[in-house]
Amino acid sequence: MNSILKNMARVSLFLAISVGAMANLDEGRWVPKNREVLDKVISESKNQGNYAVFDWDYTSIYQDxxxxxxxxxxxxxxxxxxxxxxxxxxxxxxxxxxxxxxxxxxxxxxxxxxxxxxxxxxxxxxxxxxxxxxxxxxxxxxxxxxxxxxxxxxxxxxxxxxxxxxxxxxxxxxxxxxxxxxxxxxxxxxxxxxxxxxxxxxxxxxxxxxxxxxxxxxxxxxxxxxxGLRTQPETANLFRELQANGIKVYIISASLQDIVEVFATDKSYGYNLEDGSVYGMRLEMNGDKYRAEYKAGYPQTQTKGKVEIIETYLKPKHGGKAPILVAGDSSGDANMLTEYKDTKVLLLMKREGKLDDVAKDGRALIQKRNAQTGLLDPKN
The missing domain is CATH 1.20.1440.320 (de novo design (two linked rop proteins))
Known part of the structure; x- marks a missing residue:
């Protein structure tokens, strides 16, 4: 009997190491259903070369x-x-x-x-x-x-x-x-x-x-x-949980790439993304100085340009796969939110009067925030 129990313990340990524990987002202030769905998607999609795409302003942070x-x-x-x-x-x-x-x-x-x-x-x-x-x-x-x-x-x-x-x-x-x-x-x-x-x-x-x-x-x-601006601890935790489960996190923002990189990678803000995770607007340069000229041949990272970034830069890194999760808050994100049938979750950091049509999609998770505090609203 002891040998059987020992063997069962070894098998359990092997499975835990090889498969990994279930995803476990912090409870935070998520709408409970949203947290449950995100946990499930992470668990089902982990360690398979998948990735997730987030907008930055009003999505990963509160305000712009x-x-x-x-x-x-x-x-x-x-x-x-x-x-x-x-x-x-x-x-x-x-x-x-x-x-x-x-x-x-x-x-x-x-x-x-x-x-x-x-x-x-x-x-x-x-x-x-x-x-x-x-x-x-x-x-x-x-x-x-x-x-x-x-x-x-x-x-x-x-x-x-x-x-x-x-x-x-x-x-x-x-x-x-x-x-x-x-x-x-x-x-x-x-x-x-x-x-x-x-x-x-x-x-x-x-x-x-x-x-x-x-x-x-x-x-x-x-x-x-x-x-005012506010960080979102729940979003930072979601980034960490995704990446801990082998799901790469990318930002596609209509703000200047170099600016968003400061927010997304500087440890003082808690998001802790790696260099190379952010795609944003780019300018032509004179040496190390910016010019008042948009970068030739590079998509504007808004509306359809966000899809161009995914097609040109992200899908080739992930075997042609579509993102498993896309998060956004406004019409500038609508194209990338609706482009891919294989995307499992559309995380809408909902603002009044924005993305109402996308919110009708069965894959959409609606997460609102308190306008006075910038904190996620667990009751929506």
Whole structure:
């Protein structure tokens, strides 16, 4: 009897080592059903050369790292462009048409890139001469000038107006062009600063207005923005559990690749992905400095471009397989969420009014979050 029990123990140990224990996600704040399904998919798909694909902004984190960085860059005047380079960058590929009706000035008058661009040119020339280039004034002092107030209000507004008026292939790369003249290391350091600021900042909304004095050609503008960033411990744990079971995790993001890499790989944020796991927007380079030009021959990593990344870069690494899990939150992720019949789970980090059609797919898991805290909502 003892020998039989010993043999059974050896067999059990062998099976545990060779097959591995069942996946066991932390309970966290997952909707219980979602955690159960994710555990099951990991257990069924482990150690078979599979992989999972996640969006980053509003999916793997709460809120948007690129937008948080953009406004941090403005508030701290972290630019390396000459006035001539700035003038060219803000106009790059932008149609001359008036912005949509949602993006008029406070008097209800139409605005276009030439009107607001003219005002920004004047503001930036002043800021470049007195702070960006020569630091003739302190940051604290220059922030009190009308030129800074106008610049801050109008550049932030311009980003929103472009996104709300023109196609994704125009609006998504535009914000990246403002890194022209900066090195990769400078932008990564700036991203770390901005991430830390955003994580420490309240989740809220606030209004930025341009100058009442320097109204210029565009007039005074005003717009509401979101503040704050939050990490998602449950998502970080999901990454770890997937990879511990031989399922590679990739990020495909419409933010600049180098920026997302900071968030996804720096251990201070807890996601701990390996180098080479992130695919995002890329720019042409002058040596180690960014140019205001999108990378030739490389897909824009939004909408259909996310599928192109999977087809070109990921499937060849995994024997032509489709991802077993795809996670997203918005229309920019819809193509990769719906492209592959072999994908087992569509993890929707649901936001109101987004991906409602995809949510009807039988493979969809709906996971909502608390807008006040950024935490997952276990009750949905």
């Amino acid at each position: 790292t690129q937008e948080n960085l953009f406004r941090y860059q403005i508030d701290n005047l972290r630019f390396a462009m000459t006035p001539e380079q700035f003038s060219k960058a803000i106009r790059k590929d932008i149609p001359l048409d008036n912005f949509s009706d949602d993006y008029k000035n406070v008097k209800g008058q139409a605005i276009n890139i030439e009107k607001i661009g003219s005002d920004l040119d004047k503001d930036y020339a002043f800021l470049y001469k007195n702070y960006i280039k020569d630091k003739k004034m302190s940051l604290e002092k220059i922030k009190k000038t009308e030129q800074f107030k106008d610049f801050r209000g109008k550049l932030a507004f311009l980003y929103e107006a472009i996104g709300g008026s023109f196609s994704h292939d125009i609006s998504y790369p535009w914000v990246l062009y403002l890194f022209e003249g900066m090195t990769v290391n400078e932008v990564k350091a700036l991203a770390k600063e901005a991430n830390d600021f955003g994580i420490g900042n309240k989740l809220d909304s606030y209004v930025i207005e341009s100058s009442d004095v320097l109204t210029g050609k565009a007039g005074k503008v005003s717009h509401k923005y979101k503040s």
